[in-house]
Amino acid sequence: MTGSESIVRSLPAELLRAARLTLVVAVVTGLIYPFLITGVAQVVFHNQANGSLITKNGQLIGSRLIGQNFTDPKYFFGRPSATANVSDGTKSDPYNAQNSAGSNLAPSNKALIDRVSKAVDQIRKENNLPADSLVPVDLVTTDFSGFDPDISEAGALTQVNHVAAARNLDPARVRALVEKDVQGRVLGVFGEPHVNVLLLNMALDAGEAA
């Protein structure tokens, strides 16, 4: 079989060609391409490229796109979070923005249903809601990153009671602020309307519902 012999004899040359092509492609797609994009993006889209960061008095307070863990009743709360501690994976560490994770619990898993049931009860209690009231589903479920920046409008309106009480504000004013802060769909079609929890809470701190 001279055909297969010549193929075998050509193998080292083939590997060398492949190696040279791989290196050229590596330099172009793995170095030139990302560096070029980084260079241009840092100039043209500086704010977005660096994470849509928010600073106040020279201090970094977070990112518009990354949710924060709110537990103080004077703030609107975000969604439950499944992120864990970096060094101890068994330790819960909500809104850990360097260790993104979802719960991955199955719809049929009793652990999920029990967790949701507990969260429903707590939200009813915090906001003085009737014991049989339904709670917006986004408030009692985790997202896949662990720091969803948003809640639904219904989710924010459900929490008006505890925020107004903790801040001693007129609930109607707080409700009006929520409605003003609803971000619509992109181009009127894409995505779902939502409320950015960090921006809403910053508006509260700035006295916009006072």
Added chain:
Amino acid sequence: MVVELIGVALTFIAVAIGAWYLGGFMVKVFTGGRTFLHPVLRPVEVGFYRLSGIKEDHEQSWILYTIAMLAVQVVSFILTYLILRLQDHLPLNPMAFSGVAPDLAWNTTVSFVTNTNWQNYTGEQTMSYLSQMLGLVLHNFLSAATGIALAVALIRGMSARKLKTLGNFYVDATRAILYILIPLSVIAAFVLISQGVIQSLDPYQTAHTIQGSTQTIAVGPFGSQEAIKDLGNNGGGPFNANSAHPFENPNGFTNQFEIFLELLIPFALVVTFGKMVGNIKQGLAIGGAMVAIFVVASGIAIGAEQVGNPALTAVGADQSRTSTQPGGNMEGKSVRFGPVYSANFAASTTGTSTGSVDSSHDSFTPIGGMVAMVLIQIGEVAPGGIGAGLYFMLVFAILAVFIAGLMVGRTPEYLGKKIESKEVRLASLAVLIDVLIILGFTAIAVLAPAATANGGGPLNPGAHGFSEILYSFSSQVGNNGSAFAGLSGNTVFWNTLGGTAMWLGRFFEVIPILALAGALAGKRVVPAGAGTLGTDRPLFSGLLVGVVLIVGALTFFPALSLGPLLEHFQLAANHLAH
């Protein structure tokens, strides 16, 4: 709901328009024509060949074409494996991550070489910036270019008139990268970054939150990676949360844009096919079958996720759609996407071989999750992975004309080439080996005690735990890369078995297909007669859909009935697993 369905439809229309133009453009690129990019890129292309010692006009037989492809895979495998293992000694490692462990480095490298992008690691806690942008992004380009090259080689085999050669792998791959993948990635990267996807070489940022604690925010040079991740049907994101992470997918527009990128090239190749075989209707018949399966599957997933989980309603969660909330099964989903757009993404990422996710497939309803799994199991043909979708659908087309030929008792032909026992054997091999590996490895993982050692194995109890295992091997063998991510796979057992599954899946798909291309290329074209099956007609699309679904149902129905179907009926009967 109507608005969301309009958004989904607009996305599909954009794909159809984009694919039409890109498909025609690719014909020019792969038949040596001159495009508007040539004045700039032709000198670069020539430079590539000169630096690599490649003769542009050297034609390769199917065996040499295969060897060239494998040679690139071997060399690039070694390069990436070394980068991952040695990342602590290399630059651009601001968070000082240590070298990647051997079993994880093996699994990850196989995963990216084979266009799977299965990830057993948390990107932002494992990979240096250099590992991401060089070690992994290199394969996002190379494996996508390989897929395109293979599809083009098969098209040449089908349209050639008695030829012994298929083209030149190096030239096809180089052209795919230079004229298609890089220009589209550059545009896509800037679109994504303009919307909030990050592109920074800074170390992670520490913020002082307004409630008075601190939050460390992971960043990185990821807009460039995100673009080719979706466009190249790779799916391996820089972050663990993939496209659910706001820095990878910041808003409702980027979500649909990423879906557009995933679907663009697979559908464009259908147009390329039709034009290269000289009858666009042949391409439309194939594309029609893909669209039919894809649209129905998307619809089922969207419906299932919007209806939600009965067990959540029972404990007081409101899943109804109202003017102030999208409702639906929101566990594992982002509010900005809601259930409809998340299900739209899930069907797109599994209908193609992308495997990126904007929500937790593991937490989908049993039916929604099953749609994702089935789209992978039927061979990812609706519309399928970059290149892989087309060549796998053409394999089904050969089986379809064979079955039609059996029904009327005459020798089948496709595109004027007689389909004989060798071709049917190769086509059957390509389909059946995948099935054998998926089900075989699933059985091993269910039975082997080592599967649950060191914290490995399924997260969820009951039928869903089995679904996690079945999904993982379907995804890895099918080179998809999405997961029912509750499965803990970063143990020696799962890394090794999964890496083997990905490698076997790619290898035993590619070799029969190139052999098929070689066999077809050598055949004469016979003129169509009165008894020739019209493979350019809607009737053939229907036949093709039937063959895909029957093969899929015969092979996977028993396994599915133990997983998602069982879970669905249990959930309907309010029977929870614990």
